[in-house]
Amino acid sequence: MDVPELLEAASLLVPERIATENDLTVGDVWEYLAHDEWEVALGLLEELGDVHALPPGFWEGLATAAEELRLERSTAWCHWRAYEARHGIIRARLTLRPAAEATRRTPVAGAGVLRPMWDIGDRSADGGPVLHIARLWVEYAPELEPGGQAPVRLAPLDAARWRRLRPGQEITMHEVRSVAGTAVILEAGPPPATSAG
Known part of the structure; x- marks a missing residue:
């Protein structure tokens, strides 16, 4: 499929009744598609996906379209959202330790590249922490500086182990043992119910 076909197919999965914060709907997507405004249509479909739970196929179609348009961050975001549609969402407010107190001296890349270890409360037989791996996406920013704070999304390697997390729970990020x-959990839940998969 080419980009317009991918975007048209994705738009068919969006209920007509939903609208973005600015009252834009799937009808507006069709207007942009009719005028070959593919990047605008893609961005609007991403926004509509934030308003209503949509199936992984929606996000995969958008990822393919974004890749064809050579929009790297948008491609990564749509793949991320397809993961969340399958495995659930985990959002948290992360505070990195300052560079003077940690091994990290450079910013954390924001688009799901870093795969740190996390202490989510599991313990080994000897009482030590069991660390689990989850990719990290910094919301609303391309990176997070040492000492900085931002809302983040986590994509665990084994999502089932993270199901017991609850809002308000504190977890710690590790790149080495220290x-x-x-991070304080803001939202944690199973995959959303969607009308198609």
Whole structure:
């Protein structure tokens, strides 16, 4: 499929009744598609996906379209959202330790590249922490500086182990054995119910 076909197919999965914060709907997507405004249509479909739970196929179609348009961050975001549609969402407010107190001296890349370890409360037989791996996406920013704070999304390697997390729970991020940051869970839930998969 070419880009317009991918975007048209994705738009068919969006209920007509939903609208973005600015009252844009799937009808507006069709207007942009009719005028070959593919990047605008893609961005609007991403926004509509934030308003209503949509199936992984929606996000995969958008990822393919974004890749064809050579929009790297948008491609990565749509793949990320397809993961969340399958495995659930985990959002947290992450505070990184300052560079003077941690091994990290450079910013954390924001688009799901870093795969740090996390202490989510599991313990080994000897009482030590069991660390789990989850990719990290910094929301609303391309990176997070040492000492900085931002809302983040986590994509665990084994999502089932993270199901017991609850809002308000504190977890710690590790890039080595020492703590690199602390996160407070904002949202944690199973995959959303969607009308198609």
